[in-house]
Amino acid sequence: MKFIKTTEQDSNHDHLEKMNILQLLEKINSEDQTVPQAVQKALPQIEKLVEIVVKQMKNGGRLFYMGAGTSGRLGILDASECPPTFGVPHDWVLGLIAGGDKAIRKAVEFAEDSTTQGWADLQEYDISENDFVIGIAASGTTPYVIGALEACNSNEIPTGCIVCNAGSPVAQTAKYPIEVVVGPEFVTGSSRMKAGTAQKLVLNMISTTAMIQLGKVKGNKMVDMQLSNTKLVDRGERMLMKELNIPQSEAKTLLEKHKNVRNALKAATKDGNR
Known part of the structure; x- marks a missing residue:
C-alpha cells in the first residue's frame, strides 16, 4: 500500500481568508473535536507502549522523547513537567529536539534531515537497553527520528513512536508504534494544529499512566509534587x-x-x- 500523508492533504475548508473571525473559530473547533476520537482508536497501541515503558522504568531505565519542530517541543514540554508534577529526578524523562536546545525557541533549518544526529544525541546520555525511546513525528517521515530509532533497534533498545499518518516509515521502524490519524489540517499541512493536539494528548496519557503505575500518585493526588510555588x-x-x-x-x-x-x-x- 502506497504511503500517503493525510496530514499534508488539502484542508476540508477553503477560502479561509474570506471567513470572519467567528466562522474561522467555529470551523477550527469543529476539526479539533475529531482529535480525541482519533486518539481513542489508538488506545490499544498506547496500552502496549506504556506497558513496556513501565517495565523499563521499574528496572531503572529512562524514558526518552525525540522529535523535530513542534513534535520535539511537545516531547520536551512533557518531559519537563514530570519532575514538578510527580517529584521524579530530572533524568527520568528526557526530551531531545533536532537542532539542540536553541531549536526549542527558533527553528534550526534542516536539522531534522540528519539520519545520524538523533543517535549521536542519545549517546550523549549513555543510552542503553534499559531505556525506552519514543520518536515523535506528525508526518512519520522525519530522518532525525528514523535514524535514531533504527540505531536503537540495532542496539536492542526498545522503541516506540507517536505519528499522525498511517503506515509511515517511523511507525514501521518503531517496535511499539502509536498511529493517531487525524486527517487533513484546517490550514493545509499545519501539523501544529490537530496533529500537535493529538501528540500532546498521547504524551499526557503515556507519562501520567506510567507515573501512576510507578507509584507517584496516591488516590488521585500528586503527593510527590515539588512545592515550588x-x-x-x-x-x-x-x-x-x-x-x-x-x-x-x-x-x-x-x-x-x-x-x-x-x-x-x-x-x-x-x-x-x-
Whole structure:
C-alpha cells in the first residue's frame, strides 16, 4: 500500500481568508473535536507502549522523547513537567529536539534531515537497553527520528513512536508504534494544529499512566509534587487537611517540616495523627 500523508492533504475548508473571525473559530473547533476520537482508536497501541515503558522504568531505565519542530517541543514540554508534577529526578524523562536546545525557541533549518544526529544525541546520555525511546513525528517521515530509532533497534533498545499518518516509515521502524490519524489540517499541512493536539494528548496519557503505575500518585493526588510555588504549597496543605482531617495550621506545620505531601502523610500516620 502506497504511503500517503493525510496530514499534508488539502484542508476540508477553503477560502479561509474570506471567513470572519467567528466562522474561522467555529470551523477550527469543529476539526479539533475529531482529535480525541482519533486518539481513542489508538488506545490499544498506547496500552502496549506504556506497558513496556513501565517495565523499563521499574528496572531503572529512562524514558526518552525525540522529535523535530513542534513534535520535539511537545516531547520536551512533557518531559519537563514530570519532575514538578510527580517529584521524579530530572533524568527520568528526557526530551531531545533536532537542532539542540536553541531549536526549542527558533527553528534550526534542516536539522531534522540528519539520519545520524538523533543517535549521536542519545549517546550523549549513555543510552542503553534499559531505556525506552519514543520518536515523535506528525508526518512519520522525519530522518532525525528514523535514524535514531533504527540505531536503537540495532542496539536492542526498545522503541516506540507517536505519528499522525498511517503506515509511515517511523511507525514501521518503531517496535511499539502509536498511529493517531487525524486527517487533513484546517490550514493545509499545519501539523501544529490537530496533529500537535493529538501528540500532546498521547504524551499526557503515556507519562501520567506510567507515573501512576510507578507509584507517584496516591488516590488521585500528586503527593510527590515539588512545592515550588505558593499555589502548589496551598494545594499540598489542602491535601493534608482533607486526608488527615486537620486544620490548615497543622497542615502547614507538617508540610514545612517534611517538605513533601507523601512524607508528611507518612509522618502523621506514624505519629497516630490519622
